[in-house]
Amino acid sequence: AGVASNENDKPKKGTNEKTEEVVRIGVLASLTGALEVYGKQTVRGFELGLEYATGGTMEVAGKKIEYIVEDTETQPNVAVQKATRLLEDHQVDFIVGSSSSGDTLAVLPLMEEYKKIMIVEPAVADSITGENWNRYIFRTARNSSQDAIAGATAIAAEGVTIATLAQDSAFGRDGVAAFKKAAEELGAKIVHEEYADPSGVDFSSNIQRIVNAKPEYLFVIWAGANSPWGQLADMKVQERGIKISTGAPDIAALRTMDAVIGMEGFTVYHHSLPNNEINDWLVKKHLEKFGEEPDLFTPGGFAAAMAIVTALEKSGGVTDAETLIETMEGMTFDTPKGPMTFRPEDHQALQTMYAITLKRTNEFDYPVPVLVRELTSEETAPPIKNR
Amino acid sequence: MDLFINITINGLATGMLIFLLAAGLTLIFGLMDVLNFAHGALFLWGAYAGIWAYSATESFFLGIVIALITGMILGYLLERFIVKPVYGNHIQQILITLGVMLVLSEFVKVVWGPNIIQATAPEWLQGSWEVGSILLVKYRLFIIFIGLVVFFALLFLLNKTKLGLVVRAGVINKEMVQVLGINIRKVFLFVFILGAAMASLAGVLFGPYSGVIYAEIGLEYGILAFIVVIIGGMGSVLGSMIAALLVGILGAYTAYFIPDLSLAVNFVLMLTILIFKPTGLIAAKEVGK
Amino acid sequence: MDDIILETNGLTIVFGGHVAVDNVSVKIQRNQLKSIIGPNGAGKTTFFNMLSGQLKPTKGSVFFDGKDITSLSPAERTRLGIGRSFQITNVFPNLTCYENVRLAVQSQKGIRYNMFSHVRKFRDVNERAYQLLDMVFLVNKANEMAVNLTHGEKRKLEIAMLLALETEMLLLDEPTAGMSLEEVPMILDVIRNIRDQRNRTILLIEHKIDMVLDLSDNIMVLFHGQLLADGPPEEIIRNEQVQSAYLGGLYNDAS
């Protein structure tokens, strides 16, 4: 079946005339620009997820699954164009995406307009399932709060003093706020918050201030490429008895973290961490197909596919949004990170996270997160913010 | 006191790095008056080619050489095929060099992949000395050293030879310089290659400084170079040096004392300087024709 | 008899230690043609620049029609009635000749901030612009970009723009420099006509001494920034210092 729809017999908004045998899914991801790596991980994960979920048939409940990937270029206006094109021209039933919170937020209102389900992956902004949420939005990705809670759970305890270092951006500030809340609930004390210019070259002043605050731990929230690890080492932070902690990033970024080997922290995913069949399958398939292991956001894409297929199975192939919402609220589905559940209130998927330490092992040529313990989905459940 | 010394040294090192980044642009934009938006791409390619050679051969020195060669080749190609037809036309320069910027930035991903790449300093430049509570990071001292070398070399080249004069004259009136028997095309080509090589040098030195390189550094730091050249005063190497150090040191102090202003500090600096000194720190000589 | 239109009072300007115009006080009579002569670098153009507002004097003041205009901007002075031409051609290179002149006419008619009507609506402006181009023999170049004009043509354009302003006072800085032999007399006629109408004051800088002698009611001589002499042509030409330091042998028998 051709994916492109015919210009002439296109139905008006809302009605669906396409052949009932096909389910279409649109994937929005940054395939160019700074977030391209993440976008590609999502797409690969999604493809493999579909393959796994359908047992390779690419069919669910008697319907064929087709998907179309569109590049958002990490620009909100492009994301909206692409989403509309997916919804209009391709008549998709679901949208999965996107790599940046901005793009995703820009697309959210469309989902309400078109009454279609969106599975958010891997955008993290809390507001997606918070104040900007609408009922068509589900999220398999973890949100900033979940990250923060996982981070806090990994190191916070009664009486522990912690300083934070984050980029001076929405991502950093949100993350620290959530982390602070979670850590303080666990009895830790945040002694210093440091925000650095995200495009800066020199973080030594920031680090100096942290050193002055003399915390036991330094919790770092950092996304994007230029990172403070080397400078933390240059400034001998660890030698001064400050333990560094952060969320372990993707493999390419792990390679740059030699300087902080030994740090305790958490991660969303590393392929060596989960112990289940799906993950084994994913790693094997991914290696076969792409010649490398799955990375940080691959299981997210996978999970999105699993969520969709599971929902369709349960709905018997019905793609009507109302039915799907009903089906998906509270739905549990399998992923490479173990089962996830869409919480009914804000459709955020609760999921396992991992407390880790960063170590050098023989197995990998880069510092690798080694499991300390799994953080259960209950432990890392973020507050509900969409009211 | 030690604190101030620490902050100052770090700011100084960052400033030097920024100077290296801007020095090439001082020649190409400040002196030759070419709005080269592809400057960041030269920086980027220096970083990638240099770090690649460095990790392949494990010789940092070789990495630097490769970066310089890369810069020179790119500079040559850029001047010959892109910039030469648009000398003196800023509008065309903007468009065509932005195009080159896109092409080169994206092409990096074709060659080296889209992932970030780690860059560490060579063994002998790793770590730091502690003198009392003053922390001297070796690599930063190295940057300061290289920065000074480049600075004096440039000063010499521009002030002790006819080159600087000829380029300035050539920008004002290219025909007339040729009438005086100088092959201005060759001169421009030479200066452009020099500027490009310096951008690439800054790139490869930036790698170990930040620890990682990635395809967006060209875009991210390109603007900074323009800021430095402008507030330093067009075409003044000394001005660029002062401006770069100012940006570096002020950035370090702001980050320490008023971190909330960090994001804005460069722009506030530029705003204040230009309002009080509308032609930059070391004012390019303004003349009513 | 003493109808003074412009008066300078101890006008002085210093450029980094070099006194370019040194304490010059002159009175310029209404509706006369006065020439300024003097060696290269004597300060003639600089003096002009202070009258027209391009430069602010270090000391001294300028009065126009009895009003102190020392602190006014060039635009304000033009509006008051002091128009000037430039020694080095100074036109709008990428506009047509016609546009160049039209802009001057437009200013003269006081159409400055109208942003809603099409320029074509202003018939009188456009016609006047053509008239002026005709006057300086540039009609055939009306639609040519000024940048493509020859040096001499640019000078003529310059004059047309100045005339368009119809200011009460005209400052002409070497209007005929570079103009061809056969056209100089025609431009001279234009200037002479204006003078003869006796409703405009002209201040003229020229090195072509026979032309100066022919046109001027009055000549002032600047020397090293100072006012050396001021008087009728016959008197000036006989001045020995003028003879030796300015004219040299070339014009010895000119008078």
Place this chain on the structure above:
Amino acid sequence: MTLLKVEAIQTYIEQYHILQGVSFEVRVGEVTVLLGRNGAGKTTTLRSIMGLTPVREGKIFYKDQEIQTWPTHQISNIGIGYVPEDQGIFGALTVEENMKVAIKNKDERTMERLEWVLDLFPDLKKFWKKQGGNLSGGQKQMLAIARAYINDNNLLLIDEPSKGLAPIVVEKVMDSIQQMKEQTTVVLVEQNFIMASAIGDRFYIIDDGRTVHSGLMKELKEDEQLKKQYLGIA
């Protein structure tokens, strides 16, 4: 002996056909004057010789070498100096720097010439460190001439040197040209007929992009009819 020979050159600027056949010869040791009204093509002719506007057809010989396809700097380096009509001063550079750019060899003879030039135009010495753009109109003209005089040129192309100069300076320039005649041949474009006729040996009249008349200056001075016809003066 012929030093420079221009043979029916045709020059275009963009799509405009500016020179449509200019021919003339310059003999060693003579001052050849190009005359003609505004827009006739005098400046373009000099620029074509210097290689600044490309010649599309026709030939230019300098000492039997065909130079019309050479780049400008090379033409300059075989000993042709040029004073452009718009002076071409580097405004942001000082007088000294302007001269420095111009000087090709720093040998003794150049230094001698420098001294001579500065004696000729004492203003330049006075304002040695001043920026070229701040000079007075006449001073700029002096600087432009000085830059051409400073090198050991066999041929000088001078476009309206008298423009903007005080009479006494015009005289000096005339003298200097006479003085140099021995070593340096001159092609002069000049609207100041007193000057042109005083120092010119031979003239060519250019009109509408063509050489339309030529002869000895002596003859022209006498020939009122010709003057009237081509120069509009009597």
Place this chain on the structure above:
Amino acid sequence: MNRLKTLSKLKLMLALLTVGLFVFPFISDSRTAFIILTQIFILAIFSMSYDLLLGYTGIVSFGHAMFFGIGAYTVAICLRHFGATISTVLLAALLTVIFTVVVSYLVGMLTLRLKKHFFAMLTLAVASLFLVVAEKWRSLTMGNDGFTFVVPELFRDRVSFYFISLAFLVVMYLFLERFTQSPMGKVLEAIRENEVRVESLGYKVLHYKVIANVIAGMIAGLSGILYAMSLRFVNTTVFSVERTLDALLVTIIGGVGTLFGSVIGAALLEFARHGLMDLAKVHWVFERWVILFGMVFILVVMFFPKGIVGTMKHWWKQRMYKKEQTNQLDERSTNTLKEDFHS
């Protein structure tokens, strides 16, 4: 005259194009097309306002996005706080006009005295400060994540929004066209050419530059409103240099000093981007389509040195000239070349 004929021909084509665009929604219902076209219209409006500065007044600004962003944030915040009604939008438009006028006036007075590059960098600095404020005033703006908001029904419908944007584009085009052909517009052109001389003709240059800046700022602000409403979302990218660069690219590609060039440039930029992006799906070779996209800029400079519309105009002029020439050639005999050459 010929010129008149070509002028009216051009006008006719423009009118036809406009009519075509107005009719388009009645023959197609591809909302993707509406969205792309709408975004082209908005970018074209923004770029035309930029062209007023760059092409007509000769001012290079790297901070034009500040006005765009002010408009975008004003409407977003208003709609979020005062409810999704038409009157809120009108209020936002009014506020945008006020803010942009005030900001452009102040910034203009402060910066327009500076020379080209220095002015450009100052505007960059000011715009970046706006970006920082938008980033830091998180209670109002939610930082760089941004926020979504609801727009009134009239603007929500893609077709009616299409018409609104198109109508606005046409109105702005006509206004700017008239403005640039007005006595005032001509003075701006003259300023671009030679400021000193404009002053000596009796025009106060700074006034004109500030007025141009205010008008450009205002229109940019209004285009920002449309932009935000088309997305129903706003984040700090509206203040970014990239926004300004978009306008810069569009004006240059289209041809500076040709308003219609902005429209063509906007269309080309969007279509090139999408066409090339879609190539990526055709074959993996085109995965790096951005390279081709960059090449488009290079090629434009090489083949359309004055921008597309600018170069076409130039060609047109040359053709007219050639025609004239061939007409004249008959009159002139070629054998006059060497007549009476003295040997």
